[in-house]
Amino acid sequence: MDTVTLIIDEKEVKAKREATILEAALEAGIYIPTLCYYPDLIPFGACRLCIVDIEGMRGFPPACTTPATEGMVVHTNTPKLQELRRNIMELILSEHPYSCLTCPKNLNCELQRVARYIGLEKVTLPYTYKELPVNRENPFFDRDYNLCILCGRCVRVCQEVRKVGAISFTYRGSETLIGTAFNQPLQEVSCEFCGACIDACPTGALMERANKWEGLPDREVVTTCPYCGVGCQLKLGVKDERIISS
Ligand code: SF4
Ligand code: SF4
Ligand code: SF4
Ligand code: FES
Numbered sequence: 431m432d433t434v435t436l437i438i439d440e441k442e443v444k445a446k447r448e449a450t451i452l453e454a455a456l457e458a459g460i461y462i463p464t465l466c467y468y469p470d471l472i473p474f475g476a477c478r479l480c481i482v483d484i485e486g487m488r489g490f491p492p493a494c495t496t497p498a499t500e501g502m503v504v505h506t507n508t509p510k511l512q513e514l515r516r517n518i519m520e521l522i523l524s525e526h527p528y529s530c531l532t533c534p535k536n537l538n539c540e541l542q543r544v545a546r547y548i549g550l551e552k553v554t555l556p557y558t559y560k561e562l563p564v565n566r567e568n569p570f571f572d573r574d575y576n577l578c579i580l581c582g583r584c585v586r587v588c589q590e591v592r593k594v595g596a597i598s599f600t601y602r603g604s605e606t607l608i609g610t611a612f613n614q615p616l617q618e619v620s621c622e623f624c625g626a627c628i629d630a631c632p633t634g635a636l637m638e639r640a641n642k643w644e645g646l647p648d649r650e651v652v653t654t655c656p657y658c659g660v661g662c663q664l665k666l667g668v669k670d671e672r673i674i675s676s
Contacts, residue, residue, distance in 0.1 A: 535634030584627035
């Protein structure tokens with residue numbers, strides 16, 4: 431059999447045998463909050479926001495790294511899980527500037543959306559600000575690692591999808607940052623400025639400089655890229671009859 435049947439939040443769900451609980455839930459239209467998960471990337475299990483409660487299993491495993499198995503009974507949104515997620519989000523936000531109103535990602539930010547869903551009312555933990563200068567040492571991107579939550583999506587999309595590996599985790603422990611070898615500018619490592627890391631980032635840490643203050647597009651238009659013979663489909667964001675994102 432290529433499928434398994436499990437119960438998620440009282441709903442019978444069929445999933446591919448190799449699917450994770452998160453993939454099974456998403457396929458069935460059941461939302462589980464995530465931040466380090468990104469489609470097509472190998473599960474990372476870093477943020478722990480996708481924890482679930484599985485009957486007969488100790489602890490709260492992450493849905494994004496736990497395989498869905500036959501007969502499993504999963505709860506995704508119990509009061510205990512809600513409390514744990516609020517604690518996890520509080521830890522994340524205790525190292526994240528309270529600067530949504532002046533952030534170029536405001537209203538288009540995955541971290542903001544997930545924090546709102548989790549319903550954290552205030553951060554009581556001591557606040558830590560990294561005080562890093564915004565890195566503009568390349569022609570196209572602004573990299574503000576004060577806003578980085580170390581989800582690793584940029585690093586993994588660069589390695590696993592783009593097969594480039596221009597960026598990685600640097601330093602260790604509380605000093606950990608995303609960066610390049612020997613802190614070189616992106617144009618001096620193997621970066622192709624494809625923008626995949628920008629698209630993958632769930633915060634305002636990585637932004638295209640040219641359009642970072644343009645706000646949200648009025649509409650989206652699907653078109654065909656004329657650059658090479660492959661003809662990939664592109665989704666363009668249009669505002670005031672100008673292309674502001676792709
Ligand atoms: S990255 Fe998102 S949550 Fe953080 S300041 Fe910007 S808009 Fe707010
Ligand atoms: S722009 Fe592309 S190549 Fe450069 S770091 Fe980002 S994903 Fe890697
Ligand atoms: S720069 Fe963005 S994508 Fe990369 S680790 Fe930080 S928050 Fe995640
Ligand atoms: S989305 Fe599962 S641990 Fe981050």
